[in-house]
Amino acid sequence: MxxxxxxxxxxxxxxxxxxxxxxxxxxxxxxxxxxxxxxxxxxxxxxxxxxxxxxxxxxxxxxxxxxxxxxxxxxxxxxxxxxxxxxxxxxxxxxxxxxxxxxxxxxxxxxxxxxxxxxxxxxxxxxxxxxxxxxxxxxxxxxxxxxxxxxxxxxxxxxxxxxxxxxxIAMESVLMFAVIFMWTPPHFWALCLFMKSDYDEAGVPMLTATHGRRVTRNHIFAYTLLLAPFAIGLGFTSIGGPIYLAVAVVMNALFIKGAWTIWKRKEDTSLDDEYKVERSFFKLSLAYLFLHFGALMVEALLPFGLGGW
Missing domain, CATH: 1.10.357.140 (UbiA prenyltransferase)
Structure with missing residues (x-):
């Protein structure tokens, strides 16, 4: 050491x-x-x-x-x-x-x-x-x-x-926890896909290193699908509303589309192109979380009667 x-x-x-x-x-x-x-x-x-x-x-x-x-x-x-x-x-x-x-x-x-x-x-x-x-x-x-x-x-x-x-603690706070908890794996695994050699050299057992890129892509797609119900469901609680729900539906559709693009990729795709796809998904994941929580804040701060349900 x-x-x-x-x-x-x-x-x-x-x-x-x-x-x-x-x-x-x-x-x-x-x-x-x-x-x-x-x-x-x-x-x-x-x-x-x-x-x-x-x-x-x-x-x-x-x-x-x-x-x-x-x-x-x-x-x-x-x-x-x-x-x-x-x-x-x-x-x-x-x-x-x-x-x-x-x-x-x-x-x-x-x-x-x-x-x-x-x-x-x-x-x-x-x-x-x-x-x-x-x-x-x-x-x-x-x-x-x-x-x-x-x-x-x-x-x-x-x-x-x-x-x-x-x-x-309340259902609303647990659902906010669930959104971040389910978002974290696809967000971080996308990073691992284009930083794989780093974790290999450091001996850190990331999914990309222990199970390969194909399995990692499968996991990204699966977690993205599991994330959507939590994110959209939050829109129907007391802290949700039409603004949040609109953001959640659009962003989850884009997130699933991005995960699908990563999932269907073949291993013989050129490395440069692969970096482009996975970097794009990683950047989308950052916007995903910011927009969801930003929409919740907008719902809470709007004058009474305009935000929330």
Whole structure:
């Protein structure tokens, strides 16, 4: 294993290096979906309390990212996509990333519980544990189903936002969880299809490496079909409405069409063309999640009588 002890780090790390430990791109998704969960909840929340809740949920998400980078520093060094991260790039010692992650985890959980309620704080604590321990330390290097089970950690934020507002769980928050949970595998497997060599070299048992591209395509199509009922069904709950439902129907039709295109591809297709198809599906998957949760927020923020059912 690569030595990431502190004595090899000579240059002083910048604020940007430490911020990148928090995986800001992933954090932005956590913040957005948690904010939507809080906004659509059927309880009025003081704006300052809402801001505080989202802030500490974001810090908790960042803490998970730091712990992930600490544990995965050895494989990040091997993968092209991750070798420029602060630890493998020699900017921050792994132990500092670990200490930062632990400290921010404790702060975010305690402060969220104090600012909102115990349920939200406990939910955040479980989410950090699930991502850092269950997914990063156990599932990621053990099973090709790592992203399926581990994807739950990325699906909890809207439930945390909902719990911060209501102090509990409801069918609506569970369905928001289900949409992200079912969306994560096809989203990530599309990335794996055009980043396959990275995971092979790092020894990470992604589905593309353990079962091949054909099986991965089959899984993408199957999960995309299973996702649609959850996404469209959410439109018929108290937080849905005609705007959300229209977005869900159109986006799921496009998503299924994209998954079908990937599924029917033959293995002898030229590599360049294959990258184009799977990159296109990956980009569509990003728009898919943003538009679904954006539509939920629009339904909640429209004047009474114009949004929702």
């Amino acid at each position: 690569t030595d990431f002890s502190a004595n090899q780090y000579e240059d002083e790390a910048s604020f940007g290096d430490y911020f990148s430990l928090l995986k800001p791109r992933v954090m932005s998704l956590v913040v957005f979906t948690a904010m939507v969960g809080l906004i659509v909840a059927p309880v009025s929340v003081n704006p300052f309390v809402a801001f505080t809740a989202i802030l500490f949920i974001a810090i908790g998400g960042g803490a998970s990212g730091a712990l992930n980078m600490w544990w995965d520093a050895d494989i990040d060094t091997v993968m092209k996509r991750t070798k420029t991260r602060p630890i493998p790039a020699g900017k921050i010692p792994a132990i500092e990333a670990r200490n930062l992650g632990v400290a921010l985890s404790g702060i975010s959980v305690v402060m969220l519980a104090l600012a909102t309620n115990i349920v939200a704080g406990a939910f955040l604590a479980f989410t950090i544990f699930f991502y850092a321990v269950v997914y990063t330390m156990w599932l990621k290097r053990w099973t090709p189903q790592n992203i399926v089970i581990g994807g739950a950690s990325g699906a909890f934020p809207p439930m945390i936002g909902w719990a911060a507002a209501t102090g509990g």
